[in-house]
Amino acid sequence: MAQLDERQLDPAVALAALDDAPPRTPHRQYALKDGDCFVVANDRGDIQGRGDGLFRDDTRVLSLLRLRVGGREPTLLGASLSQDNIVFTANMTNMPLEQLPQGIIHVERSRLLWQDRMFERIRLANYSDRELVVPVSLEFDADFRDMFEVRGTARRKRGRTFASETSADHVVLRYEGLDTLVRQSVISFSEQPVQLSAGNAEFRISLARRGGGSLFVEVGASHVAPPSRERHRSATAHARWRMRAKRRHGATLHSSGRVFNDWMSRARADIALLTTELATGPYPYAGIPWFSTAFGRDGVISALQMLWLNPGLAKGVLSFLARHQATETLAFSDSQPGKIMHETRKGEMTALSELPFGRYYGGVDTTPLYVHLAGAYARRTGDMAFIDELWPSLCAAAGWIDAMRASHEHGFVAYQRAADTGLSNQGWKDSSDAVFHADGRIPQGPIALVEVQGYAFAAYRGLADLASRRGDEAAAKRWAECAESMRTAVERHFWMDGKGFYALALDGESKPCEVRASNAGHLLFVGLPSPERARRLVDQLLAAGFQTGWGIRTLADDEIPFNPMSYHNGSIWPHDTAICGAGMARYGERDSLVRLLSGTFESAVHFNMRLPELFCGFTRAPGEAPVAYPVACLPQAWSSGSAFMLMQACLGLEIDGFENEIRVNRPRLPIGIDTLTVRRLRVGRAQVDLNFQRVGDRVAAFLDARDEGRAPLVVRS
Known part of the structure; x- marks a missing residue:
């Protein structure tokens, strides 16, 4: 099998591989999600076939959907998502038609997802003084590409695409994959088109003077019934009822600031949108479009961010990850006994093992983060009964951490992919150029990342506390000693006294990558640094090299590979800013944290109250907005959760579930x-x-x- 270049998995590279068209702009895209189905379209509701589309189980089942009125693209008046994230609405008007001036017809296009089915209503209102028959057309197609193909990974061979099947009021698009699974999309219409072909449906909508008319469209895996007003209303009501039920879980925030409340409400709604009810409980999928699936690292961090408000989310994440914990060593999936899953996928390419991501374990930080979340959940809730159920899994995870440390010269947790098909970098900054020496050289593995050692330190401390509460003082003592040995080793081998900062990583020869990156800020979050070193670290994270006014850069601006437009080497990731900020609060830095929260809030305002996965790391200037990263996920769970992590840190709030205090x-x-x-x-x-x-x-x-x-x-x- 050809080696997989992980740059093909970087969204920035993916779209360049698709075509020469301008890349999508995520803050002008609108996403809806229901279970393992989601749709991304532009502000007119059109799907262009770039990084957008209707996806089901990691397959793009609709790659084109364009609305035309009178053969022309309508003029956009405005687009929005409902506050509950259920309904997308675009308001448009007609371009000049034959004997009809511009702006006479109002076109309202609304859309929602329910039970893996897309429901759409196209409503036209006639504001002229005469009756009209308006030509309306929908152009459509389905390429049935695997998500990794959409992201830019080339395939040597694909399955068989069938000829479209048309009937009076619907068309069937079908594809049989190399995995022998037949995938299909059925596009159904409430009115019989005057002309229906393999890729286009044309209608004539009669509008009375000052009257209106509607066309209903559905896209699903089968033709169940003709679309109608009643079906559209029923789907909307059911989807809204379920979303209300999801949003009722946990506490909510309400302040004296109306716009601030809008941000909190949107962030909470985005978490609810991305949370999928699995057999093991609720799980926040990472982000739309590239990562709308269960990721270990993302799920754990999102659960940590929401833990003070909604501990049920953490319980769902822990249950799912425990069920899918590795039990054997497999090079292809980077799995080892006790290791926690990094990613799971359902598409054709993973089913055929063209890629390892069907259930992939190539994340070095997920296992210690999983253990840390279990300890944090117990402290928040006092729920030792659940911890007792989880205990064999936690011990297996601890065994994996121990084994990794035993194989390293200085007792660190390091990574090196076991097969060329895996990710070469396996921390949260997992692009191929995200770990480097000060001169820009890419280090040889195994790589020990600084933040991963902090997570392992936190995992050991959490295990020590849990073991003590379970009455196993010998295990508690051993794990407490492991935590302290990890702290000592990090201070000895990662600290750069001349730079007053921690090194990004140690390479395979235990030589430090003497780079100032935001990864070191995660040590503050777990409380590893000494107070003196923490102060020096905080001062630099708040200085101009890292601080932009919008958030903290992932890399100091004087490092050789710094690029504010890169994926990991100078951009701003809200979740990274929040983790660093929460760590600063832990060491008493409250006033600067308030300013950090303010900058994050103001960033969200410029992004229509939604923080993207990342944005560019340019320094804030008067009158200018933050600069979008062109292919960022939006919404992204841990970006949405950043609002609540920063808010908890500002409030200085902690809940002791054991003392109910x-x-x-x-x-x-x-x-x-x-x-x-x-x-x-x-x-x-x-x-x-x-x-x-x-x-x-x-x-x-x-x-x-x-x-x-x-x-x-x-x-x-």
Whole structure:
């Protein structure tokens, strides 16, 4: 098998491989999702066949859908998503038609997904003083490409595409993959087209004077019934009811700032949109379009971000990852006993083992992060019964960490792909050029990333606490000693005294990659650095080399490979900024954290209240907006969750599930916010409303009167 170049998996490279058309702009794309089905289209609702489309089970089942009125693209008036992320709506008007001026017909196009089916309504309103018959056409196609093909991976051979089958009111597009699975899309219409071909449907919509008319379209795997107003309304009602049920899980935030509330509401809605109910419980899929599936690292970090508000999400993530934990060593999938899954896929290419990502374990950080999440979940909830169920899995994960450390000269957790088909870089910065020496050289493996050692440190500390609570003091002592030995080793081998910073990584010869990257900020999050070194690290992360005014760059701007437009070497990732910010708060840096939260909020405002997967790392200038990265996922779970991680850090809020106690340490409120309430915050069996109010230059925290005594509140100012 030909070696897989992981640059083919980088979205920036993927679209360049598709065609010479301009790349999609994610902040002008609109995404809907239902289970393992999602759709991405432009602001007119059109699917162009670049990185967009209707996808089901990692296969693009609709690659083209263009609406034309009178043979021309309508003029866009505006586009939006409903607050609950269920309905996309584009408002348009006609271009000049024969004997009809521009702007006489209002075209409203609305769309939703329900039960792996796309429902669309095209409604026309006639504002002229005469009756009209308006030509409307839909151009369509389905290329049935695997997600990795859409991302740019070339295939030597594909399956068989069948000729389209047309009937009076629908058309069937069908493809048989090399895996012998037949995939099909059925496009159905509420009205019989005046002309229907393999790739185009034409209609004549009669509109009374000052009247209107509608066309309903459905796209699914089968033809179940003719589209209709009733079916469209029913699907909308069911989808909205289920989304309301998902959004009711956990606490919510409400502040005195209307726009700030819009951001919180959109972020919460995006988490709900991306969360899929699996057999093991809720799981936040990573992002749309490239990563709409279960990722280990992304799921764990998203669960950590939401843990204080909704611990049920963490329980679902832990359950799923435990069920799919590796039990054998396989080079193709980078699996080893005890290792936690990195990624899972359902498409044709993974089914045929053309790629290893059907169930892939090539993530060095997922296993310690998984253990860390289990400890954090237990502290948040006190749910030791679930930890007892999980205990064999946690011990197996700890065994994998131990084995990795035993094979390394200095006792670190390092990675090196076992087969050429795997990812060469296996931390969160997994593009091929994301790890390097100060002179730009790519190091030879095995690679020990600095943040991974921090995660292992946190995992050991969490295991020590859990073992103690289970009455196993010998295991608790051993794991506590492992944590301290890891701390000592990191301080000795990663610290660069001349730069006042931690090295990005150690290469295969244990030589440090003396690069200042944001990875070191993750050590603050787990509390590994000494206070003195933490102070030096924080000062640099807040200085101009990293701080842009919009967030923290992934790489200092004086490093050789720095490029603010790159994927990992100078861009801004909101989740990375949030982890670094939460780490700063852990070491007492609250006022700077408030400014960091403010910059993140203002970034979200410019991106229509949705933080993308990443954006460019240019320094903020007066009057300018943050610069979008052209092929970022939007929405992205851990970008949405960043709002809540930063908010928790500002509030200094911690919940002790074992003591059923809320602790607030030196709280701060965002700039411009005078009051904030955390509603329906669950502490043990109690559910309370926790209030924060600015009083002069301080922030007071208090429970509603009806909640006093139900859960103790301890406040340190």
